[in-house]
Amino acid sequence: MLKAYLAGPDVFLPHAAAQAEAKIALCAKYGLTGIAPFNPDLDLSLPPARLWRRIFADDVRMMRDCDIIIANLTPFRGASADAGTLVELGWFLGMARPAYGYSNSAEGFATRTRAHRALVPDPMAGLEIEDFGLADNLMIEGALAGGIVLPPDGFSRAFESLEVFERCLASVGSRA
Amino acid sequence: MLKAYLAGPDVFLPHAAAQAEAKIALCAKYGLTGIAPFNPDLDLSLPPARLWRRIFADDVRMMRDCDIIIANLTPFRGASADAGTLVELGWFLGMARPAYGYSNSAEGFATRTRAHRALVPDPMAGLEIEDFGLADNLMIEGALAGGIVLPPDGFSRAFESLEVFERCLASVGSRA
Numbered sequence: 234m235l236k237a238y239l240a241g242p243d244v245f246l247p248h249a250a251a252q253a254e255a256k257i258a259l260c261a262k263y264g265l266t267g268i269a270p271f272n273p274d275l276d277l278s279l280p281p282a283r284l285w286r287r288i289f290a291d292d293v294r295m296m297r298d299c300d301i302i303i304a305n306l307t308p309f310r311g312a313s314a315d316a317g318t319l320v321e322l323g324w325f326l327g328m329a330r331p332a333y334g335y336s337n338s339a340e341g342f343a344t345r346t347r348a349h350r351a352l353v354p355d356p357m358a359g360l361e362i363e364d365f366g367l368a369d370n371l372m373i374e375g376a377l378a379g380g381i382v383l384p385p386d387g388f389s390r391a392f393e394s395l396e397v398f399e400r401c402l403a404s405v406g407s408r409a
Numbered sequence: 410m411l412k413a414y415l416a417g418p419d420v421f422l423p424h425a426a427a428q429a430e431a432k433i434a435l436c437a438k439y440g441l442t443g444i445a446p447f448n449p450d451l452d453l454s455l456p457p458a459r460l461w462r463r464i465f466a467d468d469v470r471m472m473r474d475c476d477i478i479i480a481n482l483t484p485f486r487g488a489s490a491d492a493g494t495l496v497e498l499g500w501f502l503g504m505a506r507p508a509y510g511y512s513n514s515a516e517g518f519a520t521r522t523r524a525h526r527a528l529v530p531d532p533m534a535g536l537e538i539e540d541f542g543l544a545d546n547l548m549i550e551g552a553l554a555g556g557i558v559l560p561p562d563g564f565s566r567a568f569e570s571l572e573v574f575e576r577c578l579a580s581v582g583s584r585a
Contacts, residue, residue: 247535285541289551293502307532310525311487317548319492323499326469349486352529356483356568359423365461372493375465392532 237333237405238296239269240322241305242315246393255395260303263402267303268295296324303401304334306369306381307392312342312349313369326376334373335382335401337390342369379404413509413581414472415445416498417481418491422569431571436479439578443479444471472500479577480510482545482557483568488518488525489545502552510549511558511577513566518545555580 237260243252253269260267270292279287296302302325306314313319314336325332338345343364350362367374368381382401384390390397413436419428429445436443446468455463472478478501482490489495490512501508514521519540526538543550544557558577560566566573 242536245537245539247537249537281541285543285547286551289547292548293551310522310529310531311489313487313492316489316495316546319495320499320502320546320548320552323496323501324503325499326496327500327503346486349529353486353525355486360418361421361423361425363421365457367461370492370496371461371465372468372496375462375469376496 234264234266235301235405236266236268236299238299238302238321238325239267239305240302240318242307242309242318243269243305243393244271245309248393252393252395256398259395259399259402263399263406265402265405268299270295292321293324296321299330301325301331301333301405303398303405304332305336305398306334306373307337308345308369312346314373319373322373322376331378332376333379333382333401333405334377335397336368337384337392337394337397338368339384339387339389342367410440410442411477411581412442412444412475414475414478414497414501415443415481416478416494418483418485418494419445419481419569420447421485424569428569428571432574435571435575435578439575439582441578441581444475446471468497469500472497475506477501477507477509477581479574479581480508481512481574482510482549483513484521484545488522490549495549498549498552507554508552509555509558509577509581510553511573512544513560513568513570513573514544515560515563515565518543 239256246252249271253271257267272291304318304322309315322332343362346362384397415432422428425447429447433443448467480494480498485491519538522538560573
């Protein structure tokens, strides 16, 4: 079975462990082994400078062990997807391993960027807004085997919803 | 001479071409060949769906041609660095090519995230704030050979300032 690295801001959810389990169970339904970067055995008593390096090393080890990435690209604390998720997506692109991704947001990137700019002004005037009619930055769309999988009806889903994730799994199954 | 891919939201500047030239000139001063993902020959009359794929293909080709990445990780339209830059950073990590980066922001990631959340509410309650005393998400810090190079005096620089970029170049020179 293909091993899928389940990247995403899901790790920041208050119910991160349950979310990881739910995603892994859905992966199994579609013939995939899901590997979630959530480690319940992490020694949280470590000093911060050792703890984050441990998490980084664990995540890279898990990525190495996976054949594909399935990235949750739902916008997170900004106009674009979660920062750590994007580094991981780039890692799979660099390793020439297939990348898949989805977003629970139905809004286009340019629309979202303008809305963000209205709340948090740009650091200077005249900064361009990328507008190719995509769901996020073109480096993200280009990295993905089939583009970002989106809500099918044009309505955004709740941040923690797994409905679009499951659609993404179905599209992986049809390509793998 | 080492070839350095100059990733960053600099491409969105109103003076993007001049900024790319200035960065390339500074690279030469530190014994590096700078390659900026800014293509003045791009055929802007192409339909959007072809244009963005052309830019993506150009950027990947330039990355393949480079030995290292020097990423501008100044926060951009969110709590973290620019989305496209992060995919490119991950690409170099996946290719096991050295990655360097800098930020013109002197604020810590957790402080910045809280400030962002005050302006743009999180999509749901209870989402964790990553707080390891780092300048950005741990996947970014972990990807970099020497951590994020920051303003030396604890004061943020203007978004388009090249002062911290030059400090980063000096640190690359001492490691290369």
